[in-house]
Amino acid sequence: MKTNELIESGILETYVMGAASPEERALVEANINDPLIRQELSEIENALINVAVKMEKDVPADVKNKLEATLFGTETNHQAANQETKVIPMTPVKVNWMARAASVALLLSVGLNLFQFVKHGETKEKLAAIENTNTVLAGEVKVVKQDMIFYETISDFFQRGDIKMIQLDAVNNKQGDAMIFMDAKSGKVAIKANHLPVLDNDHQYQLWALVDGKPVDMGVIPNDVLGKDQLAMLKSISGMQAFAITKEPYGGKASPTLEEMVVMGNV
Amino acid sequence: MKYSEEEIVALLKAKSRKGFDYLYENYSRAIYGVIFNVIPNEDDAQDLMQDVFVKIWNNIGQYDETKGRLFTWMLNIARNASIDKTRSKEYKKDAKNQSLDNSVNSINGRHSEQMNVDHIGLDKILTTLKEDQRVLVELIYLKGYTQAEVSEMLDVPLGTVKTRIRSAIMSLREKVVEQ
DSSP, X not given: OOHHHHHXXXXXXXXXXXXXXXXXXXXXXXXXXXXXXXXXXXXXXXXXXXXXXXXXXXXXXXXHHHHHHHHHHHHHHHHHHHHHSXXXXXXXXXXXXXXXXXXXXXXXXXXXXXXXXXXXXXXXXXXXXXXXXXXXXXXXXXXXXXXXXXXXXXXXXXXXXXXXEEEEEEOTTOOOEEEEEEETTTOOEEEEEEESXXXXXXXXXXXXXXXXXXXXXXXXXXXXXXXXXXXXXXXXXXXXXXXXXXXXXTTOOSSOOGGGEEEEEEO | XXXXXXXXXXXXXXXXXXXXXXXXXXXXXXXXHHHHHHSOOHHXXXXXXXXXXXXXXXXGGGOOGGGSOHHHHHHHHHHHXXXXXXXXXXXXXXXXXXXXXXXXXXXXXXXXXXXXXXXXXXXXXXXXXXXXXXXXXXXXXXXXXXXXXXXXXXXXXHHHHHHHHHHHHHHHHHHHHHX
């Protein structure tokens, strides 16, 4: 995708809003060193921050106290430990053994404190490492969960639906074919694009349904299912006479580029 | 004393208490605003505020200034944490219990929430947008819905969602210049 196409696409805006898909995020980050993209992103950020600061809300003081206890609570404990170290009064001339005992006690106490302090530091580090691992694991669980929901959706689709298969064949001297699975009851549509040529990151295939002679956007096919035995669920539709796939700039378009039509099939 | 974002990041990476104090002083209200917009409930929002600041404090090492401003990074953490909360089972259960009173039912707990854009400044800036653009900024930026969810909810193609967002933000950018 060219710089100006990326700028016009609306992907940069969704990126700053935190709403970009993983593919879109990768696309933006691949171009992030382009000065024009940088400039654009920075202006988008300023505009959105300008909106965010209008939502400012006073935070109850309690929140900061709790937070400090969580983040720095360890420091206050450390001070408390120091205060607990008792100073034993000494009378050096009169009873010398007492002074010796006191200095030994003091030394032991200082040593113990020091040991605990070092140990404390280690525990803190370990805790931070565990917290990090936790975040990573949570991320992985999220991905697995999403995969699972996806497969449940697919399996539900085939088990409960009244599935029709529609073969899309190459047109315009292009290569490839694709298979559409459609649930006649719900109008849900899945596609298998294992025979469509793989695309670069600047393009995506977009599915269209022909309803009363007019193309209706059915969504883009994720590039990572191309050439693979994987299904992708697209939008739902009813009353269409045909399906067609066009090659479009990444993210798809509002209306199909007819000369880029790759495959088509009647219902 | 005013620090630049770069300096704040350096302070935070060094786990400086001063860095934390400065961060809290200057950004907590905006972050709380973002959280409260998604979770309009003081108790939950305050709990989340804890989580979000701990996350910022612990993950500051992952912040990459080449990818955007610290402010944006923190706002995204706050929004994501809030959305994760609304998707959690316990929250959905609570939301369901609450909605028994006002008999508002919906498939998804989040859909039953009303927009609570009750900040005058925010209202003022958003009402300058066209209706179809304003709705998108609210749903995606303030409420944290995904593009796909919005596309389905409003029955608007994904491509159109993007172009509308683009024009909405173009017009918000003009507001920054005017100020």
